Amino acid sequence: MIGITILFTFLAILSVAFYAILSKDITQSVILFMGVGLGSVVLFFIFQAPDVALTEAVIGTGLSTAVFLLGIRHTSIDKEMES
Amino acid sequence: MNLKKEFRLKHIVLSLLSSALMLSILGLLSHVKTNLHKTVGDIVLSLNMQTATANAVTSVVTFFRGIDTVGEVTVLFLATTGIALMLSSTQRTYKKVVHQESFILDIGSKMLLNVIVLFGVYVIVHGHLSPGGGFQGGVVIATAFLLLFLANPNMKLKHSILTLGESLSGAAYVLIAIISLFKINILLGNFLPHPVSQIGELVSGGIIPIIYIIVGIKVGSEMSVIVEYFVKEDYLKEVPHA
Amino acid sequence: MSLGYYFLLPVIFSFLTPYFRKLGTSALRGSSVFLTFILFVQTLEYTGVSLPQISQFSVAPPIGIAFVLDNFSLLFLLIFTFSGFMVSLYMLWYFKANDNTNETRFYVFFNMLLAGSIGMILSCDIFNVYIFFEITGISSYALAAYNKDKLGLEAGIKYLIIGSIASIFIVFAIMLIYLQIGTVNIGLIAQRYSEIDPKIAVLIALMLFIGFGTKAELFPMNFWAPDIYQGSSSHVNGLFSAIVAKSYLFVFFHLFYLFGLNTKYTLLIMSLGAITFLVSEFTALNQKDIKRLFAYSTLGQLGILFMALASNSSDTISGALFHLASHSISKLLIFLVLGILISKFKSTKITIVGDFKSLFLSIVLIIGFLSILGIPPFSGFIGKILILKGFALSHNYIAIAFILLVSIVEAVYFFRLIALMLDKKRTKTSVPVGFVNYIVLSVLAILIVLFGVYPSLLTHYTDLATNALLQPHSYLQFALGVGL
Amino acid sequence: MLDFFNSNETIHFIITVGSMLLFTIGLYGIFTQKNLVKVLISFDIMESALFLFFIGLHYNFGLVAPIVDGSDKTFTNMVDPVPQAMILTTIVIGLAVLALGLSFGIEYFRLTGINDISKMNELRD
């Protein structure tokens, strides 16, 4: 069961990461990147690493996504034009 | 058109190359030994009982590899300073955001703040007993502030307090290391009593929970500063283009 | 004093800088001078102590982490603390003469740059080395971008991206090492490195090579380096050239010899070093920006050092270490003088060298130039002749011919600058030097001359360092916790 | 079938392949993407891949997290805590570098309006 979970989580992470890289919209790729973080959290949890999972949860998916989302407003041209 | 094609070609070649590289590395990595007889981790686990810390990861982070954590805290501190250097400036003025006072948002965010901060404190304080610790808890506290900022953009943090928390906790961490040198002649040693029988209790593990609390304060204040700078960047008055 | 202070003291000083600032700018500046002075004096004290020395953190290695000081790291420690002390003195002048809005932050980065570099050379735990690598890295990114102008920020971003690549390689290597051997202690790794599956051993070596080689500015990985130097302030370049690059170089060759890679990869690294030297000296010919020019010069000298340090023969390595020390001092001197000129003329064209009128500055600058060119009686000569002698003893005449031929190219642009300086037809403006700079620059210049005429002052340490590098037995013992 | 999936070799294989593929995706991102934010994301993906690889290979069936609860006070049959501690440290460092890079990017964009790293070429001969 664990093996299958790992396999499918990896598949999910891979596809999300792939789309995060390919996506033209940066906001979208940041959100998708958060998906990578979420998948990692699951995997870390499965791997019996709750500390790392918690860290990845608050940092990888929480704070760094927030920082990215706040940051990309000021580093992309299309957003600049809107305001 | 031609250029575009070339560009795609470059991409295809590069991606093929990177996949070839990774596939070949993959082939190699199948040689990686997974069952080692005696890693440092095994020794650490066998020694961990002496530290009277229920969470072995915590004891590794704060004790066995304590200087790593000092370094890590320093890295965060440097990053914060760097971000402050970049995003704070005397020429920058922030515009007053027309902020619709929303009762629910206001009260809701403040209520949530308390809960989140409490959770953060819990995570920090129980770092040596359960998963979590100073880093995680500190970041949780920072996310509480993030929530607050999002709810009320005009809010201002008291920088002097944050700086105080940041500096003093950092200094305290180093001081603990140095005091330990004088007490038991080892830097960052566990000089407080930590009887093994206490394992699993809140007060156990000697300096380990203290260090994690200090780290929590430091990470919390630093992350809050980072969050504040990034949020404030939204409300810059001028957006000059050179 | 415990070795741990080398890291903990700068850290605590950095953490407390906001409060030093509140006491006044002089307290802030004074604190940094004080800190670097203590570190330097402490290092001088270690020269009289029997080495290696060890000081552990928390638990004894190989489980815990310890700082080990052997003769090889002592030499670097001397260079770093001395350079740090000189720069901190120089900063007394710099912030008086220039914009000091972000002075507090500068000192944070400066102290931590020093601490990170020192930690990198002292730590006997490879993951800990990685942490210090990041500390040094982040400080240098921030210092590169410190001016917050277009060029500085660009330099900072570029440096950060390259640093991230390097750190990914290093993390990967550390992980593979841990997976293979189950330890991150350098001593244990060195003992068991031969047990690793040979193909994975190659992969690990390669990743460490790319990681540290990129940061140490080895040829195909150094296209970023001139940009960084051009974008940053001149005194920061002095730090990069005298301390940062040298600390990566230290780790590179420390691991190179400890892990026994010297038998396999000597030729590769020597030839890469040679190419680095050739390409950067040629490229320097065309430069119009003074900082970029000396960036290429630094790259070139690092190329010689790579060539000589990888050569596996004790004579050459001893010479290379002498050359390294001499190069650190000379480049620091040059960059500090350039800092004075740039802050006066607000320009970075190479012509500023010909525009100033100050006998003192001209003399020290020319001493620096001649020393880097390896002309007696300055210290660079001894370094160069020792390296050449070492190559001669191993009958590596190609290396000798190569170094000498490219040195002529190097001479072209150095003497072009000197000719510019001596050109009487240019209108010269007098440049205020500042009291403290007289001291700093003359100390550096005197050291260059002193090491040139009385080299046994330094060769004593370089010989010891070479022995420590090539026969790392006692280092390995200490890294495993002997001596506690 | 489930037995096949529940062997150590299999999950280690899955982890190795999966994380290296993730790493490749990050590598591909670095090769092709020029937006600074995208590059930073690629770096983060590569780092995540490494973390998964490292933590995953230290997991074997039957091992538990290195935490004791009050009742059972022995540290046996547990996952190696040292890699976890190292990864914890690396995650935080990664965040720090990322945030710093982003702040550089913001400031640079404010000055020049450029977010493409291949167009940052004021610094040249």
Place this chain on the structure above:
Amino acid sequence: MNSIFLLLNLLPILFLYQFGGDLHVSLSLTKEFTLSLSQTPLGTFFAYLSLISFLLVTIAQKSKKTSFSYYALQFLLSIAMLAIVLAGDFITFFIGWEIMTWSSYFLISKSSDIDTKSLQKYILFSLASAFSLIAGMVIAYSFANSFDFNVIQNSFHTMPFNIKVALIVLFSLSFFTKAGVIGLHYWVVDTYSKAPDLFSSILSAVMSKMGIYGLFLVYGHLVGYAELKDMFGVILNGTDFGYVLGWIGVITSIIATFKAITQDEVKRLLAYSSIAQLGYIIAVIGMGTSFGVAGAMYHTLIHTIIKLLLFINVAAIVAQTGKNKFSELGGLIYRTPVSFVMLLIGIIALAGMPPLGGFASKFMLYNAAIDSKFALILVGMLFSGAASFLYCYKLVYGIYLGHPTSKDLETQKEVPISYLIPQVILALLLVATGAFPGAFIKVINPILIEFSLNTIPYTSMGVMQSAVGNFNGLFIISAFVVIFVFILLLIWRIKSKAKNNLNRFDISYCGEVPSKNTQLHYGYGFGTDLYRIKFVNAILKRSSSPFYEALATQTKKTAGLLSRMYYGNIHNTMIIILLFFSALYFIGVN
């Protein structure tokens, strides 16, 4: 200031005299390097030569306003040269060599009409010479395990043949560059002509001799003429090696002589003349016979004296008139008669005419060629010697004879006495060396012993022994003095009768009345039509500068090509790093 430095310059001479030819000091620099001074007869000869030259030039500087740094650098230069000639090992030698290089560089840069290009030329050639030297010395070290001359000398015969050849070639290249052998002389003319006027004398008279010293050191001391003979074999009566050097020297002197004749600038002419004279020395230095060494050594001495005299003379004229071209000078004989006489003595010696020292040295040179039976080389030397009459004549005619070319030349006064003192001393030295050529045998014999060659028999002060017969300098000079006095009396008698026409436009008897702008002085055009002779034209047309210019252009192009790699695109840099990694990976792992 001048007197202080005069005294300072005296000090080393006294110091050297004090030790009386037996100075052996050593100072341990590091555990491998020792700085050692070890006096040899050869070194002593060159030491006195250079120190006395410096003293004389310092005297001449008395009336020229000179800064402290100039004097200090000049003193440093003299000490550096002392270190070179007294060095007992290569480290000392090289340190002296490099200090000489850069101190002279800074001295040259003090000139008012120096430009960056000439400075670059000078320093790059000097450094190339130094680096070739350093390459030689470390290669020698790799076999001898020491930089000490004696150790290298003892272990030289144990080295493999190709290493021996490499060493000889490297050292020769280094010293040839300093001496300005044709092809490597690219820097010489510009530097000599643009250096400060008095410093040119040191460059030409002393510094180029350091190259000669180096050649003597290598061929005579380190390698040894016997070893040279063993290595390369014998042709006619000299060594094969000497034959090659002979041709190099002769070609150098012929080309430089013709180039000298066509020059308009006084110092450029002297510079080419210097190259030509050093060519003679190089022509005989490798012959491996006593007379070869003696000839080279004697010519070294004489050339030093002559060039000091001429350059000081010219420097005085330039300082007095502010003009340094033949086309701007002329007719100074009545205004500066003493200078004229001095220059006359100088060129008589330079042309190798009896009775002065120049003749004795030329005699020795030809003698050496005859002794080795190198007939063609002798012919070449004679040809070049004959051609050198032309530029000697141009020198005296262009400056002193003919009509003054401008008004201000007519009111010139005699040059200051401080310029004249060294000239008089040097002229007397020329007379003395002409009169007592045998005295030199006493100097040369210890050197010949050092080189393990046969000594030249000594009969008396005035007689020079040679392979083709003796020549009695004292007799010749007495005869010449008698004749000279006779002619002088005759001239004086005629002159007292003739009327002295002082107006330079009073030449209307030619049927043409010159205007104010008419050039009346044609001396400067002397020799410019030589290109009509096909052979000379072939020499004059060719120059080494296109080669070096092309080299510089190519270097620049290469630099431009390489610098395109560093074009600041961080994205590509990343890709290159990763590609490099994969390349190494595929090579290393598979």
